[in-house]
Amino acid sequence: MQRIINRPDYVVEDMLKGFLKAHSDLVVATSNSRVVRAVGDTEGRVGVVTGGGSGHKPAFIGYLGRGMVDAVAVGEVFSSPTAGAFLDAFREANGGKGVACLYGNYSGDNMNVKLAMKMAKREGIEIRTVVANDDVASAPKGQSEKRRGVAGEILMWKVGGAKAASGATLDEVIAVAQKAIDQTKSIGIGLSPCTLPAVGHPNFEIQEGTMEVGIGHHGEPGIAVHTLESANVMAEKMLDVILPDQPFSEGDEVAVLVSGLGATPVMELYILFGEVEEKLKEKGIRISRSYVGNYFTSLEMMGVTLTLMKLDDELKACLDAEADTVGLKSFPGKHSV
Amino acid sequence: MQAFSNERGLPIVEAMIRTIQDNKTHLSEIDGMIGDGDHGTNMNKGFTLCEERLQAMDASFLEGLQVLGDILFSEIGGSMGPIYGTIFMEMAGAVKTPSRIDEHAFLAMLEAGIAGLDEIIEAKVGDKTLMDVLLPARDAFSGAVRDGKDFRQALDDMVQACVAGRDATVGMVARFGRSSRLGERSRGVLDAGAASCCLLLQAMAKGINELLEDV
Missing domain, CATH: 3.30.1180.20 (Dihydroxyacetone kinase; domain 2)
Known part of the structure; x- marks a missing residue:
């Protein structure tokens, strides 16, 4: 393996350390070491959350920032973040107007998001989701619920993030993010x-x-x-x-x-x-x-x-x-x- | 009637932790054939963290399960963190007056674990997942209780159903999770989640058996 790493089992921790330092103008660490948020707050508007396994740079944390994503749950390499990380990301992104969780269709992510939503609901945070399924090769047409999310997620975050930044309601953000991924x-x-x-x-x-x-x-x-x-x-x-x-x-x-x-x-x-x-x-x-x-x-x-x-x-x-x-x-x- | 003391039931959780630690490599090898080969490592990470946390406290059986569930929920991602985290947290919360746990209380725990899972996954029997162990195990246990068998006999029936369910996954094509993308190529090997679920229920049954008292 010709790689630039220190410890194979800690590549995510080591990457986050560098990323947070390099881009301190755009992103900040949170109390959960597996949740990164954008600089600035979401007070009075819809927050946008995503998350996924590591190894896809610049996805997912590379899309944190003004006009796109507010908080990201970070997983191990190619493995879904924990439900706890999604929950903390919801808390970080919640500015009182609800949170749009825009993520990709993978079984681990689906489960962890669902569990985190259940917990967030108990705290009174309103969460709605759009699940990206743009990969046409991953299942036949007509079985779109089985299709995975891939690079199209970026356009979904861009569109949803722009709508959220404009002060739109959670319903409006979800509707446009859904349209974005459907198209x-x-x-x-x-x-x-x-x-x-x-x-x-x-x-x-x-x-x-x-x-x-x-x-x-x-x-x-x-x-x-x-x-x-x-x-x-x-x-x-x-x-x-x-x-x-x-x-x-x-x-x-x-x-x-x-x-x-x-x-x-x-x-x-x-x-x-x-x-x-x-x-x-x-x-x-x-x-x-x-x-x-x-x-x-x-x-x-x-x-x-x-x-x-x-x-x-x-x-x-x-x-x-x-x-x-x-x-x-x-x-x-x-x-x- | 037979039951065990919740207060003195932590050895059951410790037995579950030990079986995951002992089978770490085995589980990763099974997973490596059709998955990403990290099942044993991931499970071992969560269960060992739980072991460490339990050493610092004086927990009952149900508290031990709750700690296990919490750790899987907050520390282990992927698919297995939420699946086992849900099972154990729901099981821990299912018994309302937990001084002694009899077969009816244990059945309620199994039911609660499965009901929690139903909210997050859609896998059914035959999809080559841990459901192929968990659902037959519950059915065998509840059938035994309904037939008037005692706790010990019901646990024996449950373990037999676990092993049969686990072995049946060899012949199945995965229809859920990452290995489902392999289609026919997933046939011919055990499902790693079914294997770990079988180990855990076996350890649970053995641990309970050792603590059962006639009341």
Whole structure:
């Protein structure tokens, strides 16, 4: 293992120490060492919480900050945070107007959030959830309750966070976050596996010269293993799965998020984006917001996720609203395309 | 009628802790075949923390279960923290007048643990989870009580159902949790959660057996 670590069993603690120091302008520690919150308070508005396993930097704590997420529950590498951490995150984010918990569809997270909600209710904190399920490869259409949440979660946090920052009610925040994720579809391609530092060897394989279409953020099996192809063919294979699912059609305006999985050079993400843009243009679909980079990674996995969000005026306004986080910054009046 | 003293019942919880510690590697190995291989380590972490906390206090059986549940809830994430945390916290809170625990009180504890789980997971018998042990165990115990068997016999029936339920998971395809993504590839090995649940109920039954008195 060629890694920059001290103690394999304490990578989360050691990472948090550095993260909190490096970004003290944006985030602060709390009394629970597994809960990080944004600088500033949520007094008089809806708070936004998320959480998940570690190893996905900049997700999840990298999206803490003005206009996005207020508190994050931090788990072990690839493992759900505790119910206690979610509960403390709810407490941190509660400004008296309720808390929107926007997280991804994984069985551990579902259970811990449900338990934490039960406890929060006893304290009189109102919590509502939106569960991201944008990964179209993780279950067939029509079984969306089984689909996992992947990079589309970032757009859900951006939209929900913007709505919360605008002073909207909990109902309004939940409604727009739900719409955001319903309009968002993702798919991944994996080129090499990743290794949990505490385990020391990869617990799944991707053969040299092959690619796994539909791979999950923790190496969950995809829908097909193919011989490695060019960026052009990869873009085509990904769009072939995503486009019919929404469905996206001629005249649509979309946001596109291309995220590396950790070890793929960012240069290659732009190569893929160029192919995606061209193919969408041919179909009459216009990209009006774009995000390219390592937005949601899986340790040192090689590969990429492609996320498309079908836009309307409300979603566009929320994406364009001000945000200041480690992973995503947005300045009012400016947008990327 | 047979019952055991709640006040002097902590050895039951200690037996549960010991069985997890003794089987740590075994549980992780089973988990590694279709999961991420951390089940034994995770469980051992939580149960050992509980052992340390209990050493500093003079707890009863139900208080011991409550401490165990609290630690799993606040210190162990993933899926097993909330699942076992819920079971033990609900069990600990199910008996209202806890001086002596008889078979009816123990049945109420099993029922409460399962009712708590129903609120957070949807797994049923056949989904290759710990439910394949827990539900048959409860059914066997309640059936025995209904048939007029004594506490000891009912525990024997429960343990038999646990082992059968655990072994049945070998032939199942996982339909819940991370291993469910493997589909057919999950068939042919034990479910790690079913294995740990079986160990815990066996340890509980053995611990209770040693403390049972005729009253």
